[in-house]
Amino acid sequence: MEPRQTQREPPSRASSLATRLFVSATAWVVVILLITGIVLSSVYRSASERAFDRRLNLYLRTLVADVATPDEPPDKQMQSLGEPLFELPLSGWYWQVTRTDGDKPDIRASRSLWDKKLPRLEEQGNELTAAGIRIGYVEGPEGQTLRIVERPVDLGADGKFLVMVAGDASEIFEETRAFDYYLGGTFAALSIVLVLTTIFQVRFGLAPLKRISDSIADIRSGRAERLEGEFPVEIAPLARETNALIDANREIVERSRTHVGNLAHAIKTPLSVIVNEASARSGDAFATKVLEQTHVMRDQVAHHLERARIAARPTIIGTVTEIAPVIDALRRTMEKIHRDRGIMIDVEADTSAKFRGERQDVEEMVGNLVDNACKWAEQRVFVEVLVERGSGSATRGGGEGGPMLRIIVDDDGRGLSPDERAKVSRRGARLDESKPGSGLGLSIVVDLAALYGGSLTLGTAPIGGLRAELVLPGV
Template sequence: MNGRTKSLATRLFLSATAWVVLILVITGVVLSTVYKRSTERAFDRRLNFYLRTLIAEAAQPDDPNDKSDKSERSVQSLGEPLFELPLSGWYWRMARTDGDKPEVRASRSLWDASLPKLEDQGVELDQSGVRLGYVTGPENQNLRMVERPVDLGTEGKYLASVAGDATEIYEETWAFNTYLAGTFAALSVGLLLTTIFQVRFGLAPLKRISSSLAAIRSGQAERLEGEFPEEIAPLARETNALLDANRAIVERSRTHVGNLAHAIKTPLSVIVNEAGINRGDPFAAKVLEQTDIMRDQVAHHLERARIAARVTTIGTVTEVAPVIEALARTMEKIHRDRDILIDSEIHAGAKFRGERQDFEEMAGNLVDNACKWAGQQVRVEVMVERSAANAPDPVLRIIVDDDGPGLSPTERTQVARRGQRLDETKPGSGLGLSIVTDLAQLYGGSLTLGAAPIGGLRAELVLPGV
């Protein structure tokens, strides 16, 4: 899986993870809130039951034969032992709100302490005529209280209050939240594992396409092969159609270039033949001279058009070592009378991403130029290196050195121009280095001239590798 596919997989995973976590957090908060409210409602129903029981006991008429205190009877009738246990967290109180003399009845659990009033805290009566809320009780206990004003007729008006320990609500809510968190944590792990599985296998077809395209670029394949899911199949079909169209365009370009070359060379040959009849005539000599220049220029530009068409071909790869070795043998034979020695050092497995004949054209021009000017030695070094840390493909660097007279910086700039020759005694048209420069630029490379360590000229060619 390449970097871009990994990036897509990472983005999908992070996006899915974020959504899963967000949904689970929102769901957890909602469930926790609903459970807490449900627990409070259950607790409130219990408090309201005790409140109604307390009011019912207080509203009973006094029995003349019953000498016990009415508050004692009320405590006994509520049926909750915690109301008798001092400071238990469960309390009730009946406080008279009319008359000059205050009267308060309270549970034994309240002991000598008192209960705050929800009315004093600004809590309004609800539709059922009661007040509900949290208060701080004796010894800073957190209490849930229900409070209701009642009119007992002849006995007066009272404010009845019942409070219970709210720790029960908090403990139940905490236990529920703990179980809920554990459940959601396990669910999150399961969902994330499922997401990883889906992302990995869901992107597998894209990984296959990526690998197939890499094989096409490296020259190991010509088309995307294999079955793809129906969502990816149109992409594979369009890619194959694009490759076929690209090859067709290249073939048509080659045919047109060949036809144009044939159409131009024939009139030029006629002109040369006619001018050659009168070679002694200055006009004829000038025609022949200009015709030779035209031939070179036409050949140069036709070659550029032909190469430009070939460069658009995807998947062409050339082995470097066989080309360099064949050039070295050929040049040594051509310059046998001068005893030129060509040393070559080639990186194992070096490959050029392009046509073989283009590489032969570039390397051949450089080696031939070095042999023309060398004294006795020419050195060719081929290296494969990365242009940048994140570069997808390596760079092919070909260095050709000779031990000839070399060139000054000004002369190096001059010889790189098309048709420029510094020494007319040497064979050639002056287009060699210009052709190399143009070819290298078409492939996204470059040619640099400098001073060679062995004394002559250094030509450094940079091309795309594999």
Template sequence: MRASSLATRLFLSATAWVVVILAITGIVLSSVYRNATERAFDRRLNLYLRTIIAEVATPDNTPEQFQSLGEPLFELPLSGWYWQIARADTEKPEVRRSRSLWDKNLPKMEEHGADLTAAGIRLGYVDGPEGQSLRMVERPVDLGIDGKYLVSVAGDATEIFDETRSFDYYLGGTFAALTIVLVLTTIFQVRFGLAPLKRISESIADIRSGRAERLEGEFPVEIAPLARETNALIDANREIVERARTHVGNLAHAIKTPLSVIVNEASARGADPFAAKVLEQADVMRDQVAHHLERARIAARLTVIGTVTEVAPAIEALRRTMEKIHRDRGIAIGIKADVQAKFRGERQDLEEMAGNLVDNACKWAVSQVSIEVLVEPPAEPGAGPMLRIIVDDDGRGLSAAERAQVSRRGQRLDESKPGSGLGLSIVVDLAALYGGSLSLGNAPIGGLRAELVLPAV
């Protein structure tokens, strides 16, 4: 898992949880505040209701004695604050009302489906005379022989709505600021909390590319065991590969001694056809031993630690060497190389692969060999850049069948040319060990084109 991907997922997850929690908390707080505002409003209405009921129960009361109830809004016409006393035991109800009601009547809560509570009242929202939304409390009162009454008090519910809306605005602003702070805090925690994992990822990439050998530096206590175990794994892998190299070397040396004895004995009987056959097969065995020793050497280096080699200087050194070797034939070797090109591997291996190709081109060229070095960007996300070395000659070239043949170990098209026939097969094997490839085709200048693809940095 890449650290950046993990950081993105953690950030999105944390942000989502923060938003959900704050949204739920905001809804709960808004609901609690609205209920608290309604309860405070209801206590005010009940106070007026008890005052009116007490006045109704007093035999010598007059409407003027409790007309305002200490609230001027009961005097202001259609103010939204009203009280009403209706006689409930006569066919033609006698109604007394606050001046604010003018000539209007309050609706009955029972008609709006409100039931009596345990306190003997009905409570809820109704529409007022002028279409206002009212919060109204209503209570039936039985005074015995003095009659039955229905006492109602209503207040403008806009107060409740305005208070709740104002609280919601402040709450929303506060939670928005809190969300921003929490998101920034989450970003900080994710960014710096996962920084050690990113550093480990980069260090492992450096190890793979040969820029480092171990995970270095101090890590948090939670990450330190991972770094420690990774270093232990690298050391164990190095030891295993080193033991394998030692065993391969010992086996090769153990085989070389009997081979030398066989060759010496066969050479002493040079005229014997059987001895000649033994010498021939002994040479094949020596080539095979050398070939597999080289494969083991390269594989061991690749498995443990890679290195970085600048390509242009290595190719230039090859050009000078090949010009000296083929001086008597007058072969011109041209180079077009990217000076920034770097091979993710050892110089010795690059020289062996490129040297085989250039030497082969010089053997078959008429007068000209061309070498081009390119660095290609990654073909897909997560992949590394690739190094392409193109060697062209102006020789006779090869057919498709011949190109397939020369890539096989020990196959030679012309016995008059020096060599063992292992050159191109060694290039193919070494390139494969590095994760690269070799392809043969037709060169624009008329001969063979060899394209070597290797990992770059």
């Protein structure tokens, strides 16, 4: 019979939750810092533009004042700006005053313009602000971007003028770019600090969950029986409920055993009375038939009660049994039972072998196999226990790839043919009525091994008889 497959053990929920929290927190940190950086960069650019515009407006008011005092000598007009860049050719800083009420515009401009002209914002569709000015960006004489401010001035009889002052906008762009570099560096360092802080918080904040996960794994593998230790207030209810679930599971199994035992006694006693009464009338055909059917009933009841009893056992969490002491005790018992035949039982057991289940179950399985081998052996029975780690078999509670126990029982008897091996594994089947027993031993071993996710296979022993190979989950 092949081992029954169970579902793959799910990955650690604590680590999965930690990963999701870390990714989520990191994403939020990046998004928040990115939005904050964009807002701060925009605010700083606006502040730089306002500072630049205040400087242009100062020059503009000075020019408007000069235009509004036409009685000023020509050599003194437009000389009070005090900015050497207006004198440097094509410096990026220009002013220009255009008379707009004549047939031919009269243009006066800073020396820095040479023979160039400034484009008019009015022609580009810019509207006047509440302060009566237009402001925006234009392309300058040398292709540079200029920040320009212009104001129409109406002096009545003295004429209409358009006063313009422009400055190189690269100052704004360079200041904003430098600020962005500093801001990016600062936010990068801040992001690293926040990510490290998040890692620290997630790692240590979820440590109790990881501890619970490890403790449950220890309970399942038999290294512990309960969740022990102190847990944070948020996790303590989970630990209490888990321990309560384990206790409830144990109580259910114990009650099931008690009921099975009571039922066994309740049924076996009436059957024994019937057998005794029928045996007292051995010459009666009816009594003989009753006796025959009573034996069948007794075997059936024994089988099903045994199955009911063993079905509950593998549900107990965290039970582990050392195999070597069990095998040694069985060897001594079987040698005493079969001492009149001189059967020698040799044992070779790995001292580290541990069974993931209860002692009475492994005693029953191995005991049936060893007893059966002793019945059919000529002189010798050999028992070997091996531990196979990472075998990849799926077992109940063991996950995939856990250790497996391989218990081999060989005898030097006549052995069995393939057809006979298939027959003896069936419930109640017996090949030789001269040997004592009900024929349920191997069937019980097969059923109990299957409940633990193991298997029993029969083959030919190297010493000449039958080989029974029992595979069970280990630790």
